[in-house]
Amino acid sequence: MSETFLSLDAIIKRFSPSLSVGDQIAARLGAKVETRSVHAVDDVSLSILRGETLGLVGESGCGKSTLGRIAAGILPATSGTASLGGEAVMINGRKTTTEVQTVFQDPFASLDPRMPIGDIIAEGPITHNLITRSDAKSYVGGWLERVGLDAGFAERYPHQFSGGQRQRVAIARALAMQPQLLICDEPVASLDVSIQAQIINLFLKLRRELQITCLFISHDLSVVRHVSDRVAIMYLGRIVEIGETETVYSSPSHPYTRALLDSVPKLVLEDDALVELRPIVGEIPSPLDPPAGCSFNPRCPMARDRCIKEEPQLRAMGTGQQTACHFSD
Amino acid sequence: MSEPLLQVAGLSTQFHTQAGVVKAVSDVSFSLERGQILGLVGESGSGKSVTGFSLLGLVDPPGRIAEGSIRFDGQELVGMPQPDLRALRGKRIAMVFQDPMMTLNPVLSVGTQMTLAVRAHDKVSKQMARDRAVEALTRVGIPDAGHRLDAYPHQFSGGMRQRVAIAIAMIHSPDIIIADEPTTALDVSIQAQILHEMRELAKDSGTALIWISHDLATVSSLAERLLVMYAGTIVEEGPTARVLRNPRHPYTRGLLDSLPATAPPGQNLQQIPGSMPSLLALPPGCAFAPRCSFASEVCNGDVPYLVTGPSAFRCHHPIGEAK
Numbered sequence: 315m316s317e318t319f320l321s322l323d324a325i326i327k328r329f330s331p332s333l334s335v336g337d338q339i340a341a342r343l344g345a346k347v348e349t350r351s352v353h354a355v356d357d358v359s360l361s362i363l364r365g366e367t368l369g370l371v372g373e374s375g376c377g378k379s380t381l382g383r384i385a386a387g388i389l390p391a392t393s394g395t396a397s398l399g400g401e402a403v404m405i406n407g408r409k410t411t412t413e414v415q416t417v418f419q420d421p422f423a424s425l426d427p428r429m430p431i432g433d434i435i436a437e438g439p440i441t442h443n444l445i446t447r448s449d450a451k452s453y454v455g456g457w458l459e460r461v462g463l464d465a466g467f468a469e470r471y472p473h474q475f476s477g478g479q480r481q482r483v484a485i486a487r488a489l490a491m492q493p494q495l496l497i498c499d500e501p502v503a504s505l506d507v508s509i510q511a512q513i514i515n516l517f518l519k520l521r522r523e524l525q526i527t528c529l530f531i532s533h534d535l536s537v538v539r540h541v542s543d544r545v546a547i548m549y550l551g552r553i554v555e556i557g558e559t560e561t562v563y564s565s566p567s568h569p570y571t572r573a574l575l576d577s578v579p580k581l582v583l584e585d586d587a588l589v590e591l592r593p594i595v596g597e598i599p600s601p602l603d604p605p606a607g608c609s610f611n612p613r614c615p616m617a618r619d620r621c622i623k624e625e626p627q628l629r630a631m632g633t634g635q636q637t638a639c640h641f642s643d
Numbered sequence: 644m645s646e647p648l649l650q651v652a653g654l655s656t657q658f659h660t661q662a663g664v665v666k667a668v669s670d671v672s673f674s675l676e677r678g679q680i681l682g683l684v685g686e687s688g689s690g691k692s693v694t695g696f697s698l699l700g701l702v703d704p705p706g707r708i709a710e711g712s713i714r715f716d717g718q719e720l721v722g723m724p725q726p727d728l729r730a731l732r733g734k735r736i737a738m739v740f741q742d743p744m745m746t747l748n749p750v751l752s753v754g755t756q757m758t759l760a761v762r763a764h765d766k767v768s769k770q771m772a773r774d775r776a777v778e779a780l781t782r783v784g785i786p787d788a789g790h791r792l793d794a795y796p797h798q799f800s801g802g803m804r805q806r807v808a809i810a811i812a813m814i815h816s817p818d819i820i821i822a823d824e825p826t827t828a829l830d831v832s833i834q835a836q837i838l839h840e841m842r843e844l845a846k847d848s849g850t851a852l853i854w855i856s857h858d859l860a861t862v863s864s865l866a867e868r869l870l871v872m873y874a875g876t877i878v879e880e881g882p883t884a885r886v887l888r889n890p891r892h893p894y895t896r897g898l899l900d901s902l903p904a905t906a907p908p909g910q911n912l913q914q915i916p917g918s919m920p921s922l923l924a925l926p927p928g929c930a931f932a933p934r935c936s937f938a939s940e941v942c943n944g945d946v947p948y949l950v951t952g953p954s955a956f957r958c959h960h961p962i963g964e965a966k
């Protein structure tokens with residue numbers, strides 16, 4: 315059991331603005347052209363054990379998808395390495411393995427509208443010699459049934475399906491590659507609750523059957539709580555807290571995690587209960603110019619001098635998780 | 644008792660397309676009192692936005708209001724000439740959209756847009772209009788509003804842009820604001836700020852709010868009354884907490900049970916099988932029947948009528964009333 319499967323080691327990702335020649339000249343002449351780079355992922359190290367699901371949560375732009383794409387071997391890191399069972403997932407800008415596959419948020423954008431879904435699912439396995447062309451039909455049919463669709467749907471095109479069905483197709487396509495690690499980037503974010511529940515149940519079932527390892531990215535705290543063994547909270551390119559899901563949710567130790575959990579609206583079942591909303595003050599700072607010290611300091615109710623000067627590192631808390639805050643315990 | 648601020652009765656809005664008639668809104672009735680917050684929930688395509696657009700007279704061909712009445716403060720809005728509707732829109736009934744750029748013009752500064760919005764209905768001096776713009780921006784929590792009037796929408800973050808759109812909607816202290824998923828695209832921390840501000844604004848100014856959302860939790864923290872919409876009809880209506888505590892309609896029950904928070908971590912969630920039927924070809928009886936575990940013969944044949952009480956619902960086999 316508990317052996318490390320995916321390992322992310324000191325991952326840094328910067329996006330530099332792609333300036334036109336004109337912009338470059340203008341910038342040199344002192345015009346206001348954005349020349350700073352985006353600090354999308356800032357020194358992240360973490361590991362996922364074999365068979366485990368790690369949830370990754372955080373607000374828009376904090377770097378979840380960027381980290382997920384680096385782990386999937388489809389985006390090069392600026393520095394640091396992502397490795398699967400000890401082997402780097404990307405070498406010289408090329409993905410080295412089929413063992414990691416991704417399911418994205420928008421099933422419509424990620425499926426080629428001109429291809430019947432049977433071909434969409436069979437394409438990868440045939441290219442990588444997992445199956446032969448003559449096996450394709452029964453192979454695809456098997457996967458369609460596994461994700462709760464009719465094997466006869468293979469001839470249909472993506473637009474003939476509802477959003478939830480398209481997400482099932484996207485899951486079948488990823489799993490047909492027989493990956494060991496599945497990266498799900500907001501797989502239910504665009505779905506209605508009733509359909510979301512169907513897809514979450516499908517995910518739980520397949521995870522049980524295939525014993526697959528998973529990185530589950532979402533901004534929805536309740537979805538992540540439901541599916542993850544451990545959870546990592548990301549803020550402005552960094553992991554600020556990571557630990558067993560129940561520990562983090564029931565005794566969050568980073569002020570950002572606490573504030574985030576407080577901001578989530580809860581179902582109010584009492585008459586005339588005027589729920590107190592406790593919003594986090596201020597907005598997320600620009601990743602072009604992250605604050606010095608702890609990146610949460612401009613919004614943090616606990617911030618003191620040290621938080622502005624010194625960047626906190628992840629360290630073990632009494633409750634078991636790891637937290638990057640000078641003053642948490 | 645006096646007439647409510649807004650009384651919608653038997654509203655049906657349809658789109659005549661090549662594929663057939665899309666029954667986007669069918670026989671919708673509800674009322675709204677001054678200063679009240681009403682939540683309208685339902686899944687994608689259930690007709691929430693079209694209901695909102697219908698109230699503002701913003702349904703364009705091939706769509707039209709096929710039937711029904713919308714009475715607003717003593718006037719009938721259905722069939723009202725466009726110039727009269729335009730005089731109400733923005734002044735007495737305003738709308739906030741999910742995407743603030745539906746309200747904001749990218750090439751005009753925020754200050755210019757706001758003074759235009761003021762002067763569209765009130766003949767005041769430019770300076771006075773600017774003063775009101777600053778006041779409105781301050782009210783929605785934009786710090787240093789006076790200095791930000793000359794900024795353009797792209798210089799604001801998504802949350803700030805939505806605040807500007809809300810400030811514009813508030814500028815004439817309208818009787819009603821229809822807010823169509825105004826926080827759906829925003830992060831939870833920003834959403835909580837905006838929910839908080841909207842509630843305060845409604846309380847301070849007496850503006851009634853129709854809050855459209857697909858998120859039950861958000862609506863429950865804001866709205867006094869709840870309308871649950873499915874396939875173009877209101878399937879359940881009542882005081883929010885009561886409806887959520889004791890849903891009578893199987894669809895409302897199903898929505899609540901689908902929420903991840905209701906099942907222990909890692910366990911299967913309750914799910915509603917299938918998906919919403921096409922509005923081009925609604926089933927003959929209850930539109931929810933094909934997905935409903937309570938459905939019987941009568942559900943497939945007869946459209947359920949509205950049963951009224953502490954909460955109202957349309958179902959042949961309602962879930963029992965809790966003590």
Ligand SMILES: Nc1ncnc2c1ncn2[C@@H]1O[C@H](COP(=O)(O)OP(=O)(O)OP(=O)(O)O)[C@@H](O)[C@H]1O
Pocket residue numbers: 329330352353354372373374375376377378379380381533601
């Ligand atoms: N190709 C790119 N070029 C430049 N900047 C990028 C690129 N991709 C992402 N970024 C920036 O990197 C940061 C992190 O983006 P990322 O998409 O990883 O965030 P996220 O956490 O997935 O957000 P969301 O919840 O909105 O999906 C953001 O500031 C984003 O604008």
Ligand SMILES: Nc1ncnc2c1ncn2[C@@H]1O[C@H](COP(=O)(O)OP(=O)(O)OP(=O)(O)O)[C@@H](O)[C@H]1O
Pocket residue numbers: 658660665666667685686687688689690691692693694705706857922
């Ligand atoms: N211009 C149009 N022509 C044809 N059909 C339309 C048009 N506008 C809306 N509809 C249809 O009306 C129905 C109701 O749409 P509406 O936008 O009100 O749904 P909604 O509840 O707001 O959904 P969402 O949560 O996705 O915003 C949908 O089936 C939609 O396809």
Ligand code: SF4
Pocket residue numbers: 892893894929930931932933935936937938939942947957958959960961
């Ligand atoms: S009328 Fe019948 S099918 Fe419709 S919700 Fe009620 S029980 Fe279900």
Ligand SMILES: [Mg+2]
Pocket residue numbers: 378379380499
């Ligand atoms: Mg993302």
Ligand SMILES: [Mg+2]
Pocket residue numbers: 691692693823
């Ligand atoms: Mg809508």
